Amino acid sequence: MDSRRRLSDRHLIAEQPGMTILLTGLILAFLLGYTTKSLLSPARLAARIEKAASHIHKDVKVSFGSAHVSLSNGILPRFAVIISNVRMESSQTCWAAPVMEIDELRLPLSFLNLIQGRAPVRVVEANSVTLTLRDDFKDCDPTDPEQIPASRPRPAVTLSPSEQSQKYRNDVRGISVRTLKITSAKHPQYSTELMNFAVKVKSFEPKVIEVTAKTHLMKDSQVGDYLSHANLYLQYKESPEAAVQAHFFGNWREGHYSVIANYTLGDQLLAVETDLKHIPLSQILAILQKYQLASRDLNGRQVWMSSKARMAGPVDEIRTLPLEIRDLRLEGDLGEMHVEKINIGSLEPLKYEPILVDVKKLDIEKLLVLLNRTKQTSILGHLGSFTGRAEIVSDQKMRMRGEHAGLEFVFSNKGQRELQVIESMVGDIALDQDQWSFQIKRVEPRGGVFVGDLSLRADRDFKAVAVKTHIDELQLALPVQKLMTNGGEIGLMSLDGDLRFGEGKVQSLKGLLRLNSMNVEGVGLGKTRASFDWSKGEVLLNAQVQSMKVSPNSPTAEVLRPVTLNSWWHDGVLNLSGLTGQLGAKSAKDFSWKGFQAQASKTGKLSTEGSWNEEARLKGHVQVKDGKIQRRWQIQGTRELPQFVEEKARR
Structure with a gap:
């Protein structure tokens, strides 16, 4: 039984076609591999x-x-x-x-x-x-022989359009x-x-x-890709008419933008719509400046813009097509500006309907930064903010009406400073042919009084400024009064003046100042009238003072006591009246006084003339008369330590 089973198994193993299949597979693999290598060899593939x-x-x-x-x-x-x-x-x-x-x-x-x-x-x-x-x-001119493809021999067999479409598509x-x-x-x-x-x-x-x-067409090199990316989508459709639709959208730093365009090839009509939301103005200006579409003087840092716009018409007339801009907003550190609608007739030449701009708390200093301008004068502190409405007729003509708040004037004396803040200033502003004009109708100084009007004219860059004032009542804030009078005070003033600036410096100042009263370092002045004229770096002031009272503890008392008569002093107080004279100064180091005279008691009279130079050396004289008494002193020494040398005594 076992021998027969072993014989049967041996015959079964011998009858398996494994070797034949293996050899056949190897031959086929060799043929396929060789054929594939031959067909796909780099040389044959390159050919x-x-x-x-x-x-x-x-x-x-x-x-x-x-x-x-x-x-x-x-x-x-x-x-x-x-x-x-x-x-x-x-x-x-x-x-x-x-x-x-x-x-x-x-x-x-x-x-x-x-x-x-x-x-x-x-x-x-x-x-x-x-x-x-x-x-x-x-x-390329299609009739140009160089642009016409070389003629080819007529084929022996031609295909119908459908055959060509199916076979050679x-x-x-x-x-x-x-x-x-x-x-x-x-x-x-x-x-x-x-x-x-x-x-x-x-x-x-x-x-x-x-x-x-x-x-990353509009990518900022200072920020990561995740803050600035764009997506482009184009679609071409052949039916019902050949047309191209484009959608360009993405994030631009912290903002978002979308541009949709439709173009029909047959009529060559283009329609474009844009939507910008909270886009940094500095980025927009950088792109416009890159393509020379905006002035490089503009600086839009910390300002964001939002707007919608659309235009439509023949593509070959794109520069003359009307453009509509809606809901334009500028906001940021400079405040907020909003335009409901702008209708632009054409880009070349630029034509547009009058534009109404609503302005809210527009920071003037930030506006100067946007325009890449700097404050040219040191007599102004913070330039304040503006709220109102502007009408822009053209780049050479505009009107603005509203309220200016927070303007600061700087007053300084002996190294100390105080600010006079203007809480509110209401008026009109206009630009006409590169000339600014300001008409101030109401002014509310903090801690002070202002009744009158003020007008200002300036060139476009505020390099040349002319100010005219007619003020019936003016009183500065008490801290400013104390600074300018060394602890005293200034009463109500009235002023008619004409002031001119050039390159941030005062060029001329003319006017008439009327003052009810003033107390300066222990010297009380009654009603005062002073006409002033400042031109070419020199100021002349003609003063008329109704009364002058010198207190015993004032620095002026120490100066006047040696050159006045003891009979003029009552209880340590010197009273003068009818004071007149002229002051002249080229600087704080070059000062003069001429024709100063005053009445003392009923018969006394005081007169003086003199000056000090850049080295603070004094030169001049003082003369007093009272009845038969007549005395005269030469003024010597320095401004800080004056000396009086009497010429001779007369009785």
Whole structure:
């Protein structure tokens, strides 16, 4: 039994076709491998690609470094043709003489499509593509013989349109490029980089093509990609009419923007709508300045803009098409400005309807920063803010009405400073042919009084300023009064004046000052009238003082006591009346007084003239008369330590 079973098993093993199958498989594998290697060898593959490239266009020259077949993409199996270092170029100026360089071109192959008799390549993939335009686009005349393709011999067999469409239709349904960079050799500043660039054919009949990409066209180099990115979407439709729709949207730092455009190829009509929300104005100005569409003097830091706009019309008339801007807002540190609607008739030449701007707490200093201007004078502190409405007729003409608050005037004396703050100032502002005019109707100084009006005229850059005032009542804040009088006070004043600034400095000052009373370092002045004239760095003041009272503890008492008569002093107080004279000064170090005289008691009279120079040396005289008494002193010494030398005594 066992011997028969062993004999039967031996016959079963001998009858197995394993060796035959193994040998047959090895032979087939060798034949398939050798055939595949022969068909897909790099040399044969390169020859086929060169032959296919020669049929792209007669004006396009194609070259590449190498080509091979890849069986995987990473760890995943994938059959594809890889072409490296591809270069396509043309000298055709109609296309701006382009050069396209591709580091790696991948053509995935589909065996299923090949078995079904369809094109094996449905998608074209590229890693990094650079398109360089070596020249500007030029309009090519279709009648130019150089632009007409060379005539070809008439084929022996012609195909109907449907046959051509079906047989020679391009079956590639997608193009994918990881990075596409487009540059112009003549205009390198206009370079554009697109990421994840993709073209998809959604339909061949009717033709529908979609293009998507991401870009950092408006990227700020100081912030990360996540704060500044853009998405591009294009769609071409052949039916019901040939048209292109584009949508460009994304984040611009902390803001968002959207641009939608529709273009019909047949009528060449373009419609564009934009929506900007909280976009940094500095970024918009940087783009406009890059393309020379805005002045480089503008500085939009810490300012954000929001607006909507739309325009429509023939594309060849785009510079003369009407443009509508709605809900325009500027906000930030400078305050807030809002325009409900702007109707622009054309961009070239620029024409627009009057624009109404609502302004809320517009910081004037921040506005100067936006305009890249600086405050030219030191007599002003904070420039305050403005709230009101402006009407812009043109870049040379505008009107503004509203309230200015928080303007500060700087007063200084002996190294100390005090500010006179203007709580509110109501008036009108106008710009006409590069000339500003301000008409102030009401002023409310903090801690003071103002009754009157004030007008100002200035050039566009405020380098030349003229101020005219007619003030019936003026009183400064008490801290300012104490600073300017060393602890005293100034009563109500009235003023008619004409002040002119140039390059931030006072050029001339003329006017008439009337003062009810003033107390300066223990000297009380009654009603005072002073006309002043300051021009070419020198000021002249003609003063008339009704009464003057010198207290015993004042510094003035120490100066006047040696050059006055003891009979003029009553209880340590000197009373003078009818004081008149002229003061002149080129600076604090060059001062003079002329023709000063005053009445003391009923018969006494005091007169003096003198000056001090830049070294503070005093020179002059003092003379007193009372009845038969007449005395005269020479003034010597310094401003801080005056000396009086009596010439002779008369009785």
